[in-house]
Amino acid sequence: MKKLINDPADVISDALHGLAAAHPELRVDFENRVVVRGDAPVRGKVGLVSGGGSGHEPLHAGFVGAGMLDAACAGEVFTSPVPDQMVAATQAVDGGAGVLHIVKNYTGDIMNFELAAEMVAADQGTEVVSVVVDDDVAVQDSLYTAGRRGVGATVLVEKIAGAAAEQGRPLAEVADVARKVNSYARSMGLALTSCTVPAAGRPTFDLPDDQMEVGIGIHGEPGRRRVPVAPANEIAEMLVSPILTDLDFTGGDGVIAFVNGMGATPLIELYVMFNEVTQLLAKNGIPVARSLVGPYITSLDMAGCSVTLLKADDELLRLWDAPVNTPALRRGV
Amino acid sequence: MDATALTAWLREFARLVAENKDELTALDSAIGDGDHGVNMDRGLTAVVAALDAEPPETPSALFKKVGMTLISKVGGASGPLYGTAFLRMSAAADAELDGPGFAKVLRAGLDGVVARGKAAPGDKTMIDALAPAVDALDAAFASGAGLADAFSAASEAAARGREATVPLVARKGRASYLGERSAGHPDPGATSVTLLMRAAASTLGAAG
Numbered sequence: 013m014k015k016l017i018n019d020p021a022d023v024i025s026d027a028l029h030g031l032a033a034a035h036p037e038l039r040v041d042f043e044n045r046v047v048v049r050g051d052a053p054v055r056g057k058v059g060l061v062s063g064g065g066s067g068h069e070p071l072h073a074g075f076v077g078a079g080m081l082d083a084a085c086a087g088e089v090f091t092s093p094v095p096d097q098m099v100a101a102t103q104a105v106d107g108g109a110g111v112l113h114i115v116k117n118y119t120g121d122i123m124n125f126e127l128a129a130e131m132v133a134a135d136q137g138t139e140v141v142s143v144v145v146d147d148d149v150a151v152q153d154s155l156y157t158a159g160r161r162g163v164g165a166t167v168l169v170e171k172i173a174g175a176a177a178e179q180g181r182p183l184a185e186v187a188d189v190a191r192k193v194n195s196y197a198r199s200m201g202l203a204l205t206s207c208t209v210p211a212a213g214r215p216t217f218d219l220p221d222d223q224m225e226v227g228i229g230i231h232g233e234p235g236r237r238r239v240p241v242a243p244a245n246e247i248a249e250m251l252v253s254p255i256l257t258d259l260d261f262t263g264g265d266g267v268i269a270f271v272n273g274m275g276a277t278p279l280i281e282l283y284v285m286f287n288e289v290t291q292l293l294a295k296n297g298i299p300v301a302r303s304l305v306g307p308y309i310t311s312l313d314m315a316g317c318s319v320t321l322l323k324a325d326d327e328l329l330r331l332w333d334a335p336v337n338t339p340a341l342r343r344g345v
Numbered sequence: 346m347d348a349t350a351l352t353a354w355l356r357e358f359a360r361l362v363a364e365n366k367d368e369l370t371a372l373d374s375a376i377g378d379g380d381h382g383v384n385m386d387r388g389l390t391a392v393v394a395a396l397d398a399e400p401p402e403t404p405s406a407l408f409k410k411v412g413m414t415l416i417s418k419v420g421g422a423s424g425p426l427y428g429t430a431f432l433r434m435s436a437a438a439d440a441e442l443d444g445p446g447f448a449k450v451l452r453a454g455l456d457g458v459v460a461r462g463k464a465a466p467g468d469k470t471m472i473d474a475l476a477p478a479v480d481a482l483d484a485a486f487a488s489g490a491g492l493a494d495a496f497s498a499a500s501e502a503a504a505r506g507r508e509a510t511v512p513l514v515a516r517k518g519r520a521s522y523l524g525e526r527s528a529g530h531p532d533p534g535a536t537s538v539t540l541l542m543r544a545a546a547s548t549l550g551a552a553g
Contacts, residue, residue, distance in 0.1 A: 087420055088380075088420060090378055090380075091378075091380055091384065091420045091421045092420050092421055092422075093420065094416065094417055094418070094419070094420045094424060095416055095417070095425075096416075096417050118519065119422040119462070119517060119518045119519065120420065120421040120422040120424075120425070123422055123425035123426065123461055123462070124420065124424065124425055126425070126461075127416060127425050127428070127429075151522055152524075157516060157521040157522070157524075158516075158517055158518055158519070158521045158522070161522070209379075211383075212379065216379075229522065231378055231519070232378075233378075233519065233522050233523075234522075234523065234526070
């Protein structure tokens, strides 16, 4: 294992101290491992809290700031944070208009956020609404699984719901916007390599040099199938086809197309992929209304990418275009 | 059974988890995310420290402290599941527990796990070991068995339930993403439950 770390046990704490030093506009509660917008709580504004296992940076702490999240909780690598952290985050951002929890659909995250919401309701009476993100088409959605994983759409939900909250919309409306983004978004990912959890010290799974794993999640979970390495145009087809099969993307105002890097893939390759994705969409009569290209929801040092498509309409595009000022996403400010 | 006897049970559970930490983690690496042993050990180490600092005086206070500590320290899915079980046990516990009273408390814990995790028997989860253990306790006490026989039967029932998870395809938790590939491995959560019941047999069972 070659990593820029000290003791593997200190990775999260060391990284949070770095984040705090680089971004004095944010407040970092080191004890609870919660990153909070510097001006929180914003009076009269719905507070947005998310969080999850670490290892997906910049998600979630990199998206804390005006126009996006009010707070993010950092768990151990690939392990959900605990309710105490979510309670602390919720208290820190409660500006009197209620708090929205944005939860990726993993068993641990769901249960810990659920407990946190119960604890907040019992102790302070803050109104909390939870929205679950589950956009990964690689997982069969049925009563007999934990359901689809929350992946790329999480970034889009945080941006768009964040903009809605910034406009002063009430909690129920902000939650509806978040649910709408989730219901209109689909994702699919692919790994060229595994990833190495610092505490484990070796790759989570073995993937030979000439093979790639299609349909991976963001925790080094195995995917749908293992296939020989292919050119970018064929990879784009493998990722885009199942998305288009799952949801009809025609007939709206086009899509917000998001090509995400898994952590170790250079931007030049992500643009190669984006080119292939846009050509495929054009062939299917789907215009690209907006785009996002880069490593925004990663899986440590995994090489690979994911594609997320969000069926857009006028409302979602206006919220997407609204100003945002966070460490990892900043425009219009 | 008073708070002292029940504390001895949970200390023994903590010791068994520490002893089997690597095995639990290896099982979880096969079909989950490889942290069950580390997370449970971290949580139970904190539980033992909390019990050392301030020994609870009633079973209810004991279970509450254990539940809150596990929820705060374990994370993942196991923290809320074990934590909820102990919080429900706290709510159901009288000041002194006889055998059937303990069985009732443990069933309240099981109901908490089912409510929190929304899993059913056969989903390849900790329920597959805990439900048979509670049933075995009830059956033993109904037939007039003493504590030693009842807890021994419960421990064996948990172990059999855990073995029965081997061929199952996981329907809950991170193992469910593997689909058919999750078959052929025992469930890590069911494995830690067998340790909980083994600890009960060697402490609560021995006391009777």
